Amino acid sequence: MSRFLLFSASMGAGHDAVARELAGRLRASGHRTAHLDFLDLLPAGTGRGLRAAYRTAVRRCPWAYQAVYSAFFRDRGDPPPGGRKGWTPDTGPLAAVLESRLLHVVDRWAPDVLVPTFHQAAQVTGRLRATRGAGCPPSAVVVTDFAVHRQWLHRGNDLHLCLTDAAAARVRASTGRPAEVCGPVVPAAFTEASGTPADGHRSSRWAGEVARRGGDRPVVLVSAGAWGVGRGLTATARLLADAGHLPVLLCGRDEGLRARAAGLPGVLALGWVDDLPGLMAVSCALVDNAAGQTAVQALAAGVPVVGYRPIPGHGAEGVGEMAAEGITELAYDGNALLGALERLVLPGPERERRIAAGRAVFTADPAVLLARWADPRTRTETAAGEGGEGRHAVRERRGAPDDV
Numbered sequence: 001m002s003r004f005l006l007f008s009a010s011m012g013a014g015h016d017a018v019a020r021e022l023a024g025r026l027r028a029s030g031h032r033t034a035h036l037d038f039l040d041l042l043p044a045g046t047g048r049g050l051r052a053a054y055r056t057a058v059r060r061c062p063w064a065y066q067a068v069y070s071a072f073f074r075d076r077g078d079p080p081p082g083g084r085k086g087w088t089p090d091t092g093p094l095a096a097v098l099e100s101r102l103l104h105v106v107d108r109w110a111p112d113v114l115v116p117t118f119h120q121a122a123q124v125t126g127r128l129r130a131t132r133g134a135g136c137p138p139s140a141v142v143v144t145d146f147a148v149h150r151q152w153l154h155r156g157n158d159l160h161l162c163l164t165d166a167a168a169a170r171v172r173a174s175t176g177r178p179a180e181v182c183g184p185v186v187p188a189a190f191t192e193a194s195g196t197p198a199d200g201h202r203s204s205r206w207a208g209e210v211a212r213r214g215g216d217r218p219v220v221l222v223s224a225g226a227w228g229v230g231r232g233l234t235a236t237a238r239l240l241a242d243a244g245h246l247p248v249l250l251c252g253r254d255e256g257l258r259a260r261a262a263g264l265p266g267v268l269a270l271g272w273v274d275d276l277p278g279l280m281a282v283s284c285a286l287v288d289n290a291a292g293q294t295a296v297q298a299l300a301a302g303v304p305v306v307g308y309r310p311i312p313g314h315g316a317e318g319v320g321e322m323a324a325e326g327i328t329e330l331a332y333d334g335n336a337l338l339g340a341l342e343r344l345v346l347p348g349p350e351r352e353r354r355i356a357a358g359r360a361v362f363t364a365d366p367a368v369l370l371a372r373w374a375d376p377r378t379r380t381e382t383a384a385g386e387g388g389e390g391r392h393a394v395r396e397r398r399g400a401p402d403d404v
Helices: 014-028 046-060 062-072 095-109 119-135 165-175 188-192 204-214 233-242 255-262 276-281 293-300 314-324 334-344 349-359 366-374
Strands: 003-008 032-037 113-116 140-142 159-162 179-181 219-223 246-250 268-270 285-288 305-308 329-331
Touching: 003 014, 003 095, 003 119, 014 032, 014 293, 014 366, 032 095, 046 062, 095 119, 113 119, 113 366, 119 140, 140 366, 159 165, 159 366, 165 179, 188 276, 188 293, 204 246, 204 268, 204 276, 219 233, 219 293, 233 246, 233 255, 233 334, 246 255, 255 268, 276 293, 285 293, 285 334, 293 305, 293 349, 305 314, 305 334, 314 329, 329 334, 334 349
Parallel strands: 003 032, 003 113, 113 140, 140 159, 159 179, 219 246, 219 285, 246 268, 285 305, 305 329
Antiparallel strands: none
């Protein structure tokens, strides 16, 4: 059995959720896991500051976040004539700073595999692998975005697990390294909750609530992520209510948004929902703006997804990529949104086709792929410059997983 160090970041909730789900699956198969927060490796207070700055940018200054995304995440081609000192397509701004800090954790716990689920974490592991080679464990990046931006891409990483064939092709073309397709990482509870609300598949916990609030109106979830991020969320909820739906606005941990939406007629505003699988079991569709975990959880639960008013940067690119792949629909205005929902909320061929396309994304269990790849008897040597079997140097293993 192997030891996996999962390396994510508490920027919102999605990256940590993927790491936790992977860790649970690996432990269930007898492996040992540890979970490291990228922000905890930063100097004291820096991680909290970085998270606060990112949260403020995406919520209050989306134009600023778009500018940062365009500068540091989108492809920018070759360096200018004469080059820039230290520039390479693989270099992330924090990777060099955090390399030694991650190496300290690796030396202390001696994992067999590093598993970043956050793009900047992938930069750190890639740099560590590139500079230390066989002196550190191999790294397998679990990419959580449909649109793979360049911060996910470092040639030092040994393997990428991707959501789609297009994402894997992008990785291989950019890095020259292996990439496999596994689909999203979603708890089994969402798959178990799948059904057709209009045919009577209703969770006992939520059935009474939605019946009391909306009668027989189709339940349409409106996602705002963990931080309540999005443009025109209350306007979208009002639009849906006026069209005869019961919009359920998922406000995350933004109590201000919840308070504003609570007074809207015909709208159910919720804070953080612990039983999201149960809520999805009574829902007919999801209006999504970020192509994140809520969207893929809906796909697993058999809830059609419509992208609308995506947040800047990774949100807009991810929502567009999901629609281009035929996994979801993308509505460019309110009339298009209502038209899409009219076709998708009730039983029929359009709804069934969309549900089938969403379920088809889940092609393999990434935990199984990781466990198989971690086994030196089955993992093909791919890291350039590594001799022998490509495993990192054997160290004395100290500490339990929760010591990291």
